[in-house]
Amino acid sequence: MSIVDIPRAKPPRSGRRLRYRLRVAAVAAALTLMCALAGTVAARVYHGQLLVLLVAGAALGAFAIGFALRNRPAFLAPSASLLGLAGYLLAAIVLTDDGTDPLPATVVDALVNAVPRTLTALIPVEPAPDTVVVPVFLTWLAATLACEFAIRYGRTLLGCLPPTLLYAAGLYLVGPNADGGTLYAVAFCVLAAAALAVTAAPPERRPDSDAVVDGPAPSKAPALMGAVVTTCVLLAAVALLGPAAARLVTSSPGDPREYVQPPQLTDIDLNPLVRIAEWSKFPEQELFEADTSGDSWMRLAVLTEYDGTTWQAAGDFRTAGTVIPGSGDADFTADVEIIGLGGKLVPAAADPATVTGLPIAVNLDSRCLLTPDGLATGSSYHVESALATTDPAAAETARPNLTDAATVAVPPGTPEIMATIADYVRTTYDTPFERAQGLADFLGGHYAYNPEAPSGHDLPALGFFLGSPVDAGGQRGTSEHFAAAYAIIARLVGLPSRVVVGFEVPGGSSTVTAGQGSAWPEIDFEGVGWVRFDPMPAPDAVPVPPEDTLEQMEEETPSPEEDSGGGGEAEDFNDEALEQDGDFNEEAGAEDAGIPVWAWYAAGALLLACVPLVLKARRALRRRRRLTRGGPADRVAGAWAEVLAAAARAGVKVEGSANAEEAAARLAPLKGDIGSLPRLVNAAAFAPHAVAEEDARTAAAIATEYPGTIRQQVKRWKRFLT
Known part of the structure; x- marks a missing residue:
């Protein structure tokens, strides 16, 4: 045509x-x-x-x-x-x-x-x-x-x-x-075959x-036949080879989201527990306005990982749209307008299902929210949540959920007072739920709330809070101390725990102040989920000194000898039958004799005398390794290293950045002959394949003779020791 x-x-x-x-x-x-x-x-x-x-x-x-x-x-x-x-x-x-x-x-x-x-x-x-x-x-x-x-x-x-x-x-x-x-792939292949069959x-x-x-x-017959044959071949290839190829693939495709940095938290959001102290000191500070469909605890952060210094959230935040995946049907709504609450963390009742009005990122581990641009005065959003509800009766008989290692990990160095309280809870209560509630009752009944308590939830600070006397400033703290101490002791008892920072918000329209912000612990039970516990003391309650209860426990707890029946009567250490005057003293004297003191001094002197020999042997082995191992270029480099090491013993050190000519100029005052070694070093560095065996032997001979020519310039103590 x-x-x-x-x-x-x-x-x-x-x-x-x-x-x-x-x-x-x-x-x-x-x-x-x-x-x-x-x-x-x-x-x-x-x-x-x-x-x-x-x-x-x-x-x-x-x-x-x-x-x-x-x-x-x-x-x-x-x-x-x-x-x-x-x-x-x-x-x-x-x-x-x-x-x-x-x-x-x-x-x-x-x-x-x-x-x-x-x-x-x-x-x-x-x-x-x-x-x-x-x-x-x-x-x-x-x-x-x-x-x-x-x-x-x-x-x-x-x-x-x-x-x-x-x-x-x-x-x-x-x-x-x-x-x-698969249907997308089949359709794509069919369309490509059709386009090729009717080529323009x-x-x-x-x-x-x-x-x-x-x-x-x-003639239209060849084009039509080509289209039919091409389409049939592609469909047959997809139908026959597709399942076989799928069986050969043993791993899922990579996710590009793993290589992109997720939204980052600000300093005050990395450890939100430290905000409790400021909120306690200024309880009238207005943080945000909320219009909610009912009473709720609006969470700001959920913290599961503790390293002995700070509590932090697990997992990363991922950008989300208005719909938060993984939530149930929303049955709670809240309209929030920010007044003085800073940072990037967004208050919301658990579990948030939809958010409008703010760009949102969500932590799928904790279900907490973050806005990448940060909260500012006047920012507003609407959040719908599926309120997390628990069955108290089921929790009372449930076992703790120990599947997540992060929620049961205890950092080393926990204060002794924590172990003592954990022993008290373990021996006083039987079921996991009773122990969780008993620990909350113990902290609430033996410690007092003090809004002026300094911030700090590292192990030393919590040990001071739990164990120091009242007149020294101990046994008084904010919800930061109560929640953090509860979570650690709960893990010592065997209960998975975490710390939540948030606000108690009443239903209807209200202004949430800093005084409504607090931290509380939660325990995870199988089949029930996370259950909130309140270790805070009741208002106007007079705390009982914890040492009274703990000392009483120690008095009531039988010793191991009493439990085994072997502690009936005290042993009489004044019994004359126990006093031995002959063999007993001789055996003790024999045990005290041991190795004579002079033998230890002699062994120490012998070890010191061996030090120079060891150093000299080490230097000889190193020289032999450098001059005999590897190819010719490697041995030339080893010979150069030996020359530089000998010059360093004589007090002339060459910088690692210096080239061979510069190093040779630095070595000139030592009056030692290094001959053609700089030229061989350059050849080994820039043309290693051009270095021959004869060149390596020449470099070895120079490196062997050089320490002897400059020996008199080495200090005597160095010659003796090395």
Whole structure:
């Protein structure tokens, strides 16, 4: 088939032109669907169907522009496509924006932070301005390139490459967080086969208003047969080889989110327990306003890991959308407006299900929330939570959940008073729940609340709080001390524990002050979950000195001898039968005799005398190793090291950064002959293969003779010792 230019007056052959246009349209449709399908692969980890519509629109829009301008100058289609991409991205940002920030600021933030936030977003990813920019942009770009390659230049196989790369990028973004998507792969292969089967003609064979197609019409049978055969082969390959390949894969694909740094906490959020002291001293400080659907404990942080100095949260925060995965049905709502609460941690009742009004990241281990931009006065958000409820009756008979090692780990160096209290709880109460409640009752009944107590929950500070007398400042603390001490002692008893920092918020509209902030411990029970315990003393309660209760326990606890029945009567150490005057004293004298003192002094002197011999032997072995092991270049380097070591013994040290010539100049005052060794060292460093065995022997001879030539310049004590 050929194209012949003819005058415009001659009409083209409309049948051939129609068939060609149908082929071009079929290729364009197949590639458009391939780009849309490749973008949809990534949409499997997004919430809802909004991203599917956006990527499909991007593929259709990019191909429509390229297809409409296929016969225009080559620079026009990319320029128009770039303008179309800008407009489409702006529309996508407006469509997914919640309107909390000005549109220009939202656009800039979405473009700057699109890649890291897409990779750190919690799955399912909420379609937001900063999480839809990347898939929409890549889909538009793939569709533009595919249209140019396949439609303008007639290279359909090359046109299939951009959507294929987009498909691979979508698989990488999904990682192990969705199913294999076999149907997506089959559909993608079928579309590629269809596009190749109806391959578009190159531009020199394109009929248009100035050209007609001459010659006989080509047979449609080979093209149809090729399309059928190609499609059948691809489907058979996917059906037969797909399961076999799947069985060969023994590991899940990597997750790109592992390589992106998650949102980071500020200093005051890394250890939120230290905020309790400030809140206790200024209880009237207004932190935020809350309008809740009922009474609740709004958590700020959940701390499970303790190293003896600080309590910290486990796990990282991951960017999330408005929907927090893993929560139940929301039955609690709260509208919050920040007044004076700083940091990045966001108060919310457990477990948060949806959050609107703030960009949110969530810690899936603790279910706590964080806003990457930090809280500021006037910030507001709406949170819906599935309140965590526990069955008290089930907790009373449940066993502790010991599956998480972090919740039972006890740092070394715990104060003795903690072990004493743990023994008291263990011997006084039987079941795990009774011990958890008994520990709370013990701390609440024997210690007092003092808002002026200094902050600190490291082991020495807690030991001072629990064991020091009242007149020295002990036995008085804030909820920081009570909660931290409870959690550690609970672990000594065998109960998994953690510390929670948050606020007690009444139902309805109220202003939450610093006085409502506190810390409390929780214990994990099998089949029940985390149960909150209150170790704080009752208001106006007079604490009982803990030493009274603990001493009484020691008096009532029988000694091991009494338990075994061997402690009936005290032994009479004045019994004359126990006094021995002969053999007993002789045996004791024999035991005291032992090795004579002079033998120890002699052994020490012998060891000191051996030190120079050991050092000399060590130096000789090192010299032998350097001069005999390795190739010629290695032995030349070893000889140079021996020369520098001998010069150092004589008081001339050469810096490691000095080259061979500079080192030789430094060694010149010693009057020792190093001959051609600097030249050999340079050769060994820059051309090691050029160094011969003869060169290595020459370097060894120089290194062997050099220490003797400068021996008189070495201090006597060094010569004696080394």
